[in-house]
Amino acid sequence: MKHLKAIIASIALFVMFAGTTVQAKVEIQWWHAFGGRLGELLDEQVNKFNASQNKYTVVHTRKGNYSETLNAGIAAFRAGQHPNILMVFEVGTASLMAAKGAYVPMYQLMKDAGQSFNPKGFVSAVSGYYTTTDGKMLSMPYNSSTPVLWVNKDLMKKAGLDPEMDLSTWKRVGNALDAAKAKGIDMPFCTCWHSWVHLENFSAYHNIPFATKANGFAGLDTELSFNSPVHIKHIQTLGKWAQEGKFKYMGRRNEAGKNFRAGECMLMTESSAGYAGIKKEAKFEFGIRHLPYYGGTEAPQNTIIGGSSLWALSGKSKEENKATAAFLAFLSKTDIQAKWHQDTGYLGVTTAAAKKTKSSGFYKANPGTDLAGIQMMRNKVTQNSKGLRLGSFDQIRGIIDEEMEGVYNGSKTAQVALDNAVRRGNVLLRRFERANK
């Protein structure tokens, strides 16, 4: 009985105090796409922020994968039930940008809230993706990665190759695959995100346009142009490798990562953010290399990012926007960014975070983890290597996926497939232009 009274009293006290603090706090919602290890790390960031001050509370909710999160956000916006912050992957950027009135631009949000915020602190190859052509930052870069070449050194040895051999060009990669095939290695090459790696990044890396109008940055009347001779040469090479059994296609997203981690695949092109999983699961010695290129071209220029940024959706109270601004400013702090970069393999999106990671000796202890950053920033960004800003791009990627599958299974030549993809994609770009005029 005595115990019960004590418990009731303490609950009452707790509720009283909790009640007063909760009432005074402004609560904001964040919808994102991260589960698993990334979800835990994200949760850690939110908890840190909530504990760091007593004015605001951030509540985060996972809404499925990237596409599902974006769709949930859009549907909620139509119903007026949207969150304060929405995670949007890079492919959805143009759709958000075109929806003026659906979001509060980042520079505006920070200015209204009186937050000191320096867009220049971000790596330009990253922030450029989310910045208008006249230099206004619209959303906050969150996680960004770029494709690199992953090497299974044990399989290289098995193929009679020097695991440290030069793999900087596709020609050399081709020679290595020949050797591997001759030694009976079942899966010499595999790739994740084939459109992102082999067309989108390929274009930037070789400094050739993926689409006209500076890849869509300069206007909605952009047209796809990834059917140039260099593109065709590369896709035809992939098709040939697929026919010869040197390249095994496992799926459109990151399905091939499983094969690599299981030690089946010798060389894989995949995001630098594959690091966390590979480091955890691989029971072999692995290496990280720069993405290969073709000699006699303008490569290597620089690669572009994949990943997401955070958008502050409109229609929220001033107080809530202030909370959003405070939270986003918190996320861009050097400590938070550096930790995120080292834990996940995503790029350090602020220059300070990259510097801090370097001075901490992390790159020395984990060789290859700095390659992604170098690869992105090795040259001054050009019109072709700033990124992509194309409407309906999720859908266009689907078209590219389909057409390239036709090359891999031998039913189409690269020329036919890429011409088709360009033509079909342009139809969607015109439709998007019309809907967003």
Place this chain on the structure above:
Amino acid sequence: MEKRVFFKGWWLPALLVAPQLLISFVFFFYPSGQAIWNSLFLPDPFGLKTEFVGLDNFRFLLSDPYYLASFKTTVIFSTAVSVSSMALGLYLAALADRLIKGAGVYQTLLIWPYAIAPAIAGVLWLFMFNGNIGLASYYLKALGYEWNHTLKGDQAMFLVILASSWGRISYNFLFFLAGLQAIPKSIIEAAAIDGASFWKRFGTIVIPLLSPITFFLLVVNIVYAFFDTFGVIHTITSGGPEQSTTILVYKVFSDGFVSQDLGSSAAQSVILLVLVGILTVIQFKYIERKVHY
């Protein structure tokens, strides 16, 4: 003769049909009207602005070769799912009907797959045929057959048909079994005494007497293959490779909810609505005539 009941006055019959009318309005007429209305517009995803485009959405669709190919895919898929699941359902029902011992156990086990949601069934089959970890693909490879449904359209089609039919077999089994048990034993025994073989009895007595059930199942299975297999396709292939498993209803979803092209998606819904309407009329007008009640 048919029984006819007449009501005096109008309010009681009106009251009795009111719930049905209300449900039809809320779940059919209102959404269909919305679909028709929306198919004439080109909205942006966020619903901030919209433009009246008349029949442009339909023109856009009908000039897309992949949309036209999707009709063919749908026909192949629906036919394969309906025919294979009905044939196997009937076969198993005929076997189970002849069981003497343990009929209950067999029947329960055969009905079991029906309890599994399409999306779950999709994941199950996907696991078995997964290129990395699938048992089925592993053994196929051992036999020298390269399985990769992410790249080969015919394999992908086979897999979605298999996964969609599997749970459906149970449903068809259940109805066929009930139908078989409703056939008076005396007729079959009389035929047997007259010297008719099993196949003769099956062909001339059982099949005709099962025709009402077969007709019902045909309609239900085609509707199922058209609309309810969405979960299976979404989990196994997402319509790929090269749209070889994109059936009409899956395209409605992927254009509407993945690509946020609500105008085109609404136009597709309208086309689908008309198509199913025509199909139902054909079924009742021509096939039902052959059914003996």
